[in-house]
Amino acid sequence: MLPNPKYDLLVPTRRRLLQHGAAVVAGLALPIPGWGGDFWSQPRELWLIRGRESVKAVYWADGKLIPEGYVALCRVLRDVQLNLAVQIDPVTLDILRGVYGWLRYFGIDRPITVLSGYRHPYTNARTERAALNSLHMLGQAADIRIPGVAASRIAQLGKYLSAGGVGYYPADGFTHLDRGKLRAWTG
Numbered sequence: 764m765l766p767n768p769k770y771d772l773l774v775p776t777r778r779r780l781l782q783h784g785a786a787v788v789a790g791l792a793l794p795i796p797g798w799g800g801d802f803w804s805q806p807r808e809l810w811l812i813r814g815r816e817s818v819k820a821v822y823w824a825d826g827k828l829i830p831e832g833y834v835a836l837c838r839v840l841r842d843v844q845l846n847l848a849v850q851i852d853p854v855t856l857d858i859l860r861g862v863y864g865w866l867r868y869f870g871i872d873r874p875i876t877v878l879s880g881y882r883h884p885y886t887n888a889r890t891e892r893a894a895l896n897s898l899h900m901l902g903q904a905a906d907i908r909i910p911g912v913a914a915s916r917i918a919q920l921g922k923y924l925s926a927g928g929v930g931y932y933p934a935d936g937f938t939h940l941d942r943g944k945l946r947a948w949t950g
């Protein structure tokens with residue numbers, strides 16, 4: 764279980780300057796509860812698992828993408844139905860990085876389980892309850908789960924990050940995070 768957070772995640776969300784465009788990524792500063800100002804200047808590492816795949820890699824350091832790590836993470840987030848990988852939106856990786864980094868801050872170094880990342884329109888059309896205009900088709904969304912961490916807690920953190928949409932699916936125990944417009948819903 765997640766230890767009691769020292770910080771209330773339900774503070775009012777603050778929309779940061781998170782508009783579109785990779786140029787903004789370099790200056791990204793999603794708020795991390797209780798974290799000082801240097802979180803986003805550190806190498807951005809993510810640990811993703813999906814089935815038997817496990818990739819722990821740095822995708823961003825010193826103000827630029829690290830191609831090897833970025834590509835490896837994009838592969839984990841591929842459309843598994845079609846075995847098709849695309850370039851995942853870096854801000855979406857940053858959102859996942861925010862979740863992962865926050866857990867690590869509390870001493871929990873645990874991978875993020877990817878249920879769905881990129882979806883080709885063909886796959887999206889065949890995905891139950893998927894939105895017709897799903898941001899999964901743009902590589903800007905991920906459905907995730909972290910064993911031992913409630914999906915509601917991940918959704919709270921997603922809202923705190925204020926980087927896009929947050930969908931909470933209690934029945935299925937996962938959270939959808941995307942870098943689209945700020946919105947939240949329960950599925």
Ligand SMILES: [Zn+2]
Pocket residue numbers: 879899904905906939940
């Ligand atoms: Zn989703």
